[in-house]
Amino acid sequence: MKIALLGYGKMGQTIERIALERGHEIVLKKDEFNTFEGLSNADVAIDFSIPAVAVENITNCFYANVPVISGTTGWLDRYEEMATLCEERKGAFISSSNFSLGVNLFFGLNEYLAKMMSKFNSYTVDMEEIHHTQKLDAPSGTAISLAKAVIENSDYTSWTLEDAKENQIHIEAVRTGNVPGTHTVTYNSAVDTIEIKHTAHNRDGFALGAVIAAEWIVGKQGIFTMKDVLELK
Structure with a gap:
């Protein structure tokens, strides 16, 4: 080819x-x-x-x-x-x-978890993505894809890099070192936390x-x- x-x-x-x-x-x-x-x-x-x-x-x-x-x-x-x-x-x-094959499996897991969690309004969701300092866009496209999947399967309506308002998902975009890409989706309640995470080790x-x-x-x-x-x- x-x-x-x-x-x-x-x-x-x-x-x-x-x-x-x-x-x-x-x-x-x-x-x-x-x-x-x-x-x-x-x-x-x-x-x-x-x-x-x-x-x-x-x-x-x-x-x-x-x-x-x-x-x-x-x-x-x-x-x-x-x-x-x-x-x-x-x-x-x-x-x-x-x-990434692993990230695309992670996308599927994120979508499935969002559908499950949509029934439990005691949890709030936020995300973090960490990348190398040369990455030009923030948040990452991967983080946006993760947020969109949650929005499509819940009562959330948008994402933001600022402090989240009602029905907004906060995304924390971190730029440091030579990190290929780490993405975390976290569901928090008063009693516990559920978290899924994908970490790339290289390109x-x-x-x-x-x-x-x-x-x-x-x-x-x-x-x-x-x-x-x-x-x-």
Whole structure:
């Protein structure tokens, strides 16, 4: 499989290593210093860039008829625009806040727990996410996905980085050291605490999941999620 890497920072380099280990070929390493030349030769593109260029990257993939896996967060206010373009171009697209296999299992656990806890109003929920200091967006896309799942399955209506008001989920975003990513969902009551937590030890889990998604999407058409890739639906 021929892969175009859109974004060649630490994640892009980790994806390259894992893709090569799985027998794939890298035909483009796109960063701020080069062009999209070579994109049309790719079987699939993997975008781990920055919010400012993600939409341009994804758009170029659709016009080049190249399926695209996007792990960039912080641009999702334009997601519907990209989804519409994907459908118009008959493309293939997966955008996820986190491609880690473990995190996607954690997403399922979080959704199931939210459904259970929705019946017990003595508990309040809050979240914490911890990442390295180079991460540009806060809260993380993963934390937002976790919060959205709780909102969809409870009486909560929104999330906030500030002090939570009624029906708001407080997210604490911490930036420190070289932490790949830690996410905690906590339910507190006067008598006890229920907590679920995912801790990434390195970037390999994110990269492996993205490569697996890329392998899966080749030859397909439409908009998918990691639930489709991992058959979690």
